[in-house]
Amino acid sequence: MAMRNAYIDQFPEEARVIRAALWSSFLALMIGGTLGLIQGLHRTNVLRFIPSQDYYTVLTAHGVLLVITFTIFFLVGIFTWAVTTSLDRGVKDIRFTWGWYAMMSLGTLLVGVSILGGVVDQIPMNADVLYTFYSPFQAHPAFYVGFVLFVVGTWLAGFDWFRTWWAWKKDNPDERIPLPTFMALTTMLFWYLSSIGVAISILAFLLPWSLGIIDSVNPLLTRTLFWFFGHPVVYFWLMPAYMLWYTMLPKLSGGKLFSDPLARVVFVLFLILSTPVGIHHQYLDPGIAEGFKFIAMTNTMFLLLPSLLTAFTVVASMEHGARQRGGEGYLSWLKALPWRDPAFTGMALAGLMFAAGGFSGMINAGLSINYLVHNSWWVVGHFHLTVGTAVALTFMAASYWFIPQLTGKEIWNRSLGLVQVVLWFIGMTFMSNAMHRAGLFGIPRRTAEPQYEGFSFDPAVGTVAEIDAQVALGAALLTLSVYLFITNMVLTTIGGSTSDAIPDNTYAGTLSGPEDSPAIIDNLKLWTSIAVVLVIIAYSLPLASIIDAGGLFGPGIDPWKPSVVVDPSLVLESVRGVMP
Template structure:
C-alpha cells in the first residue's frame, strides 16, 4: 500500500488558496442567488437599478464555474500531493495555474458587474459580451490546462519511480477527471478563441450560432461530470475510511471512472434536441450514448452501499438493516456526502427525463432544468464538497474539527437540505406547468398562468432565504476551521484496500487504450454533424452590431 505523504507548509498554503476562492465565491454567488429569488417573487425590487440578468449571470458563473473549478483543482492537487507527491517545480506551476485562473475570473467578473456581459453562464450567441469577458474565460481555461498537465506530470514522475506498481486509486481518478476536462474544454476554448473574441472585436461580421452552441454543449455536459467525479472520489475512497471500513473494489472503482470518461463527452446533442440543423439520427445516437452513463452510476451505488453493509457486518450488526442504523450519522464528514448521495437518486431520474428524446420536449428550457441543476450540482455535489471541506481545511491549517463545529456542520447540512428541497421541488413543479427558465415575471400584468408561476417563485424565495442562512453558517465554519479552531491534527482519510483483494487488471491503466476509445467515440458522434453545420448554417444571420449584453 502506498505510504501517504505529509504536506509541507508551502503545499498547504497552495491548496488553501484554492479553498479561499471557493468559499468567497460561495458567499458572493449565494447572495446573487438570494437577490434573484427575491426579484422573481414579485415582492422585492432590485436596488440601485441592478439588472436582473446581471445577478443571474453572476450567480451562474460564480457558483457553476468559479466555485466548482477552484474547489476541484485545489482538492485534486491535495489528493495527488498526498498520494504521489508534489515537487517544488510542480508547485510553482500549480501557483501559475492558480493566478492565471484568478486573474481571468476577476476580469470576467468585473465585466459582468459593470453590465457588459449579461450573457448567463452559457453565453449563447446572439447574446454578445464585451471582449474582456471572453478573454477572462480564456484565461480561466488556460489556467486549468496548466493544472491538468501538472497533475499528469505528478503521476508520470511517480510511475517512473515505481515501475510496475499500480498507481494510487485517487491519483488514477484525478487523472481521469483532468483528461476528461482537457478533452471537453477544447470545445469551449475553440468557440471563445475562434468565434466569440473575433466577433466581439468586430473582426468577424457574423457568428455561426448553431456551431457555437454545439461547441459549448460538447463541453457543457462533461462539465457536469467534472463537477461530479470529485464527489465520486470522496464516495469511493474517503467515506469508507470515515465509517471505519475499507475500499470495496479497486477494480470496480477504476472501471466506473473509465466508463464515465468514455460516455460523458460525446453526448452534448441531448442538450440540443429541439434545435434545427442537427440530423435527428445523430441526436438519437448521442441520446443512446448518454444513457450508457447509467452503468457506471449503478456500479458506484452498488459499491458504496456494499461498503456500508460490509463495514456494518464486520462491526457485528447482524439484523437486516442494523448496519444502516449504526452508520456515523453524527459525523458531518459522513452526513453531508450521504445526503448528497440520496439527492442523486431523484437527480438522476430527472436527468433521464432531460436526455429523453420525446419527454425532453415537455420540460425543455423550462425552470425544471434549473431545478434539476440545483438537485444535482447544488445538492449532490456541493454537499459532498462541504463534507470534504470539514476535514480538508483543518488538515491543511493544522487545526481540528471540534465537536462544536461538527454539530454546527450538521445543523448547516440540515438547513441546506431543507432550503434546497423547497426551492428545487417548486422549480420542478413550475417547470411541469410550463414556467420558463431565466425569466422574471414579477412585473407582468398577471393572468392565471403567470400568477401560478409567481406562487412557485415565492416558494423559491423562501427556499433561497433558507439556503442563504446555510451559506452564512458554512462561511462561518470555514473561517473557524481556517483561522480559529484549536490547533491539532485532523485526519486526511483515505481508505485502504482489502488485504485479500483481487489484483487490479493492468489493462485498466492502459491510458492509450481508454483515451483512444474516448477520442474515437467523439469523432464518431461529432464529425459528420459538425461538417453538416459548417456546410448548411445560414450565413450572415447574426450581425456584429447586435447590442452587447442584450
C-alpha cells in the same frame, strides 16, 4: 510531542496552494449563493429590490461563480491533494503550481469585473450573456479572455498532476496507478478533450468577433461548440464529488471501499462517454438532424451506468463501514453510521439527493419528453440537485475533513457543521421540489418575472403562489446554510488553535483491490483513443452539416450587445417598424 501526520505536515507547500484554491472556491460560493437568494426572491415576487433588467446580470454572475469558479477551484485543490497524497510525493515545482492558480484567479477576476459592469456604470463593460454566452449576444472581450485564462489555468493544473504521476511512474514502474490519482487523471483527460470545444468557440469566433476582427458568427455553431464542452463540464464538477464518495465516504463510515476495480471502470466510462453527449442539450435546436440527437441520447443513457454502479458501491461501502462499527440487521445498520459527523452526513445526504437528481436527469435525457421540460424551471430543479447538492454539499461536507488537514486546526463547531449540511438538504428539498413541479406546468427558467399579461399557469396541485413560497423558503434556508458554512470555515481558519488530534491524512482502503482488475484498465492511452473516436463519430457530421448549411461565420448575424437597455414599449414600436 505527538506525531501528527496530517496533510499540512506531509506537504506544507502544497497545503498552502490548496488552501488558496479552497478559499477562492468558498468566496465564489458566498457571493454566488447570495445572488441566488436575490434571484429566488425576485422571480417569485416575494421581494424585488433590483430592476428586472439587472436580474440577468445577477443570474450571469450566479451561474458563472457557482458552476465554474466555486466547483473548479475546489476541484483543483482536491485533485492536488489526491495526486500528492496517493503518490506520496509533492508536485515537481511549487512555483508552477502557484502559476496555474494565479492564472485561474486572474481569469476569474476579468470575468467577474466584466459581469459586474452590467450593474456598475463606472465599469465600461458588459457581459449579461449568462453562463452559456450564446451568440449573437456579445460580451466585452475581457469576459472571453478571462474565461480562456481560467480554462488554460486548469489545463496547466492537469499537466502539473500528470508530470507528478510521470515522475512517480519512473520510480514505480510495475505499480498500479493509485486510485485517487487514477480518478484525477481520467477526469483531466476528458476535460482536455471537451474543453477544446469551448476553446475553439472563443478563440476562433467569439473573441475575434468581440474585437471586431470578424463581422459575423454562426450562432448554431458556437452554441454546439459550447455544449461540446457544456455537458462534460458537469462531469468535471461531479468527478471530484465521486472521488470523495469513493475514497473518503467509506473511510468516514468506518470501513473500506467495496471495489477498486469497479471504481476504475466507472471513471473509464466517464472518460469515454462524457463528451459525445453534448447534443442532448440541443434536442430542441433547429439545424441538427434527428439522427445525431438520437446518438447523443443513446450515449447519455449509457452514462447512467457508471452512476448506477457508483450508487451500488457507495451504499455497499457505507454498509460495510456500519457493520464494522457494530451495525446489524437488514436496515438497522443505518443507525450505526456516524451521523454526528458533518463530513459523513453531508456526503450521504448529497448522494441521496443525487439519486433524485439522477431520476429527473433521465427524464431530461428522454428525447421526446424533453419537449415538455426543456428550458423550464424543472431543469433548474434538476441541476440544483446535481451540481447544487451532489457536488456543492459534498464539497462543503468534505471541507469539514479537509480544512483541519490543510490548517492543522480543529473545526470551530462541528455541531453547527451538522446543522449546516442538514439545513442544505431541507432547503434544497423545498426549492428543487417546487422548481420541478413548476416546470411541468410550464414556468420557464432564466426569467426575471415569470408572470405574464396574457395568461397564467395552471398547476396540477396547489397554487403558483405556494410554489413561489416554497422556492423562496428553500432559497432562504440554502443561503443561511452557506453563511453558516462560511462562518465555520473562517472561524476555524483564523480563530481555531492548532491541534495534535487531527487524524492522519489517508484515504479509504479497499475490500477488493486493484489486483482484482486487469492491467488494461490503467491503460489511459487506450481509453483516451476510444473517447476521441466516439467524439469524432458523435460530432464530425453534425458540425460539418452546421457549417455547410449556415457557413463558418453564419449568414450575416449582427452582434447584440446586452448593454443597450431601452424601454420595452419603444422596442415594440421598432418591431412594428421593421415588420412589412
